[in-house]
Amino acid sequence: MKSQKIIYWISTGLFAVWMLANAKAYLTSEEAKRLCVHFGFPDYFRVELAIAKILGTAALLLPVVRNNPKEWAYAGFFITVVSGFIAHLASGDSLISSSFALLALALLLTSYFTYHRLNQ
Structure with missing residues (x-):
């Protein structure tokens, strides 16, 4: 059980x-703004995503x-990360640069499944 908590x-x-x-x-970053333009996202969506990520992180960390x-929060992050992977690929980014989203997905799924193992 202790190893599950650590994971x-x-x-x-x-x-x-x-x-x-x-x-x-x-x-805050001009590069992030350019990336959102690259994906074809409107500027307000970038701000919405930032706020949603802050609120979702709070939901994951706070008791x-x-x-x-x-x-x-887990569901929202799952959709966000998978959508980010698709956005990278659809906008012509390489599979290598797109795969960072898959790393985030692996962390998210590890967190999700260990959370449920600990709270059965």
Whole structure:
């Protein structure tokens, strides 16, 4: 059980840092703005994604009485990460540069499954 907790917190922590860094970049970085243009996203969507990533990260990290906020956060992040992978590929990015989204997906799924093992 202790190893499951360690795996859960490492995967969740790494994913949370990744999403918060991504959210910060979406709000402050010119390169992130250019990337969203490259994907064909409107500028307001970049801001919405940043806010959603901050709120979702909070839902993953903060203790909650009911699991619903965590489940919604996991679902939202799953959609976001898979959509990011598709956006990279659809906009002509290489499979190598697109695969970072798959790494994020692996962290997310590890966090999700270990969370459920710990809370059975």
